[in-house]
Amino acid sequence: MRSARRLLPYMLAYRRPLALGLSCVVATTAVSLVSPWVLKYAIDDLTVGVTHGKLAWYGTLLLGLGILSGVFRFLMRRLIIGVSRHIEYDLRNQFFATLQRQPAAYFQSRRTGDLMSRATSDLNAVRTVVGPAIMYTTNTAILFVVAIALMASIDWRLTLVALAPLPAVSVAVRLFGQAIHDRFERIQAQLSDLSAVVQETLAGVRVVRAYRQEQAEIERFARSNREYLERNRILIRLQSLFFPSLSLLLGLGALLILWLGGRAAVEGRITVGEFVAFNAYLAMLAWPMIAFGWVTNIVQRGLASWGRLLEVLDAEPSIADPPSGREVRLPSIRGEIEFRSLSFAFGEQVVLRDVSVRIEAGQTLALVGATGSGKSTLISLLPRLYDPPPGTVFLDGVDVRDLPLAQLRSAFGFVSQEPFLFSDTLANNIAFGTGRPAAEQMDRIRWAAGIAQLDKDVAGFPKGYDTMVGERGITLSGGQKQRTALARALIPDPKVLILDDALSAVDTYTEERILSGLRGVMRQRTSIIVSHRVSTVREADLILVLEGGRVVERGTHDELVRMDGIYAALYRKQLLEEELAAS
Numbered sequence: 002m003r004s005a006r007r008l009l010p011y012m013l014a015y016r017r018p019l020a021l022g023l024s025c026v027v028a029t030t031a032v033s034l035v036s037p038w039v040l041k042y043a044i045d046d047l048t049v050g051v052t053h054g055k056l057a058w059y060g061t062l063l064l065g066l067g068i069l070s071g072v073f074r075f076l077m078r079r080l081i082i083g084v085s086r087h088i089e090y091d092l093r094n095q096f097f098a099t100l101q102r103q104p105a106a107y108f109q110s111r112r113t114g115d116l117m118s119r120a121t122s123d124l125n126a127v128r129t130v131v132g133p134a135i136m137y138t139t140n141t142a143i144l145f146v147v148a149i150a151l152m153a154s155i156d157w158r159l160t161l162v163a164l165a166p167l168p169a170v171s172v173a174v175r176l177f178g179q180a181i182h183d184r185f186e187r188i189q190a191q192l193s194d195l196s197a198v199v200q201e202t203l204a205g206v207r208v209v210r211a212y213r214q215e216q217a218e219i220e221r222f223a224r225s226n227r228e229y230l231e232r233n234r235i236l237i238r239l240q241s242l243f244f245p246s247l248s249l250l251l252g253l254g255a256l257l258i259l260w261l262g263g264r265a266a267v268e269g270r271i272t273v274g275e276f277v278a279f280n281a282y283l284a285m286l287a288w289p290m291i292a293f294g295w296v297t298n299i300v301q302r303g304l305a306s307w308g309r310l311l312e313v314l315d316a317e318p319s320i321a322d323p324p325s326g327r328e329v330r331l332p333s334i335r336g337e338i339e340f341r342s343l344s345f346a347f348g349e350q351v352v353l354r355d356v357s358v359r360i361e362a363g364q365t366l367a368l369v370g371a372t373g374s375g376k377s378t379l380i381s382l383l384p385r386l387y388d389p390p391p392g393t394v395f396l397d398g399v400d401v402r403d404l405p406l407a408q409l410r411s412a413f414g415f416v417s418q419e420p421f422l423f424s425d426t427l428a429n430n431i432a433f434g435t436g437r438p439a440a441e442q443m444d445r446i447r448w449a450a451g452i453a454q455l456d457k458d459v460a461g462f463p464k465g466y467d468t469m470v471g472e473r474g475i476t477l478s479g480g481q482k483q484r485t486a487l488a489r490a491l492i493p494d495p496k497v498l499i500l501d502d503a504l505s506a507v508d509t510y511t512e513e514r515i516l517s518g519l520r521g522v523m524r525q526r527t528s529i530i531v532s533h534r535v536s537t538v539r540e541a542d543l544i545l546v547l548e549g550g551r552v553v554e555r556g557t558h559d560e561l562v563r564m565d566g567i568y569a570a571l572y573r574k575q576l577l578e579e580e581l582a583a584s
Contacts, residue, residue: 015084022080029073030143037281044274085132104320114197123306130303141289148282166250177243184236186305335362336496336527343393354550365528367538370547414495416503420486428466434493449488452518480507
């Protein structure tokens, strides 16, 4: 119930159309309740004498009531269901915005398919609570109370008989309602698993093809789909007992009324018109009982889904803007970077140990080391993709934890080893980081593509920069994807450029041409290069060699070669490989 109250602010935002819609519900119900009363008078009047005038009058009156009821019914659905769609729109926007604020670690512990299921199926279930459930609950509540009052005015004894099955109906609704809630939660959880299987298989389609695991993936999907089917079958069995049970209990009441009410009409205790009206109201009561069961069903489903949505909406980002009292906003960013005695761990696993280094604005730092030595983690701490300990990472002398995230991250152009491209045109992928349409900055797009040595490839594409790259850049080679990501990082003109093994899929000839073009760009900004190739890092102002999360060697290329340590050994090995490749 507490979670249900969390929906009130969303509903209050649309209180005017919601109030108008509820007014139309009241009007619709009132018109519906008047019709049997008019029918009572019509039958009793016509038993005295049938005339054309009477038939025309009562026929016109009933027709007018039917039309009026239809108008109000249309308006109530248009207003209330419309409000529910607006609330769904607001919730979906808030859900997506919440996900956008979460750090990378949040998505490492949650499956994409599960989040997609919550954003679609669960949101739709919640919409039915704030739309149809409210509409039909109001309708049935008014209908139930007023219909019973009108039935009691006709014959209170018959009314008590008609209400006799209600306690049994209440017990059935309570028992079945909780069971439906529990089963639906399990169904939604399995739907999340099913969505995750589909998402993972489609995202990894190349791996599936390469290892010939199509049949295994089909079977994995079939198992998950079968479990989803079985859980739905259990719910269907519950529902197949629930609604007929309500109908049976209500039918027994109607049978008693037909017998006892018929006798009362024959004995003259009630008129034929009253007997017809009483049965009409009793028939109306059947809908509230069934609708109450149906509403209970969708409310239990909706609340189960709302609970799953709140798990995401209530998740506080572990990386957020600093408190207003601690926030520092720099007038401009120069690009000076410093790590002070930085140690960092993922849980119990220590990744970096006592790293200290200072990079002046405009200098180039290179990081070299074996896989798992902490290079990528170190650079991820700068834009706070992971949160560093306080007082360990600084930009222009300010702790990165004290800078607004928007200003901090706008200072960095980041190119990872495995770049992500959107299913969009090449131009839009390059212009992504600027937030402006590609058509407005084609000159700059061409400039960035030229620096990344992508322009010659684009010239061979059928549609040039308007070529669709496909999901995750599937139509491009590994080198083309990396160069597209490099162009994307250059175009916003960042103060700090980070290349995390960003040229690993590029041949050495193209790499040299890219580095030659980048030298002019790098002179204007601070650069951090992570690479396994000595040829990529040899021009850096400072090179750090990491091993086990520690800085074991530091210096320029010439200094490190003279040290005859890890870096020198790597340099000699790569020289030998180049000589063997050339021979």
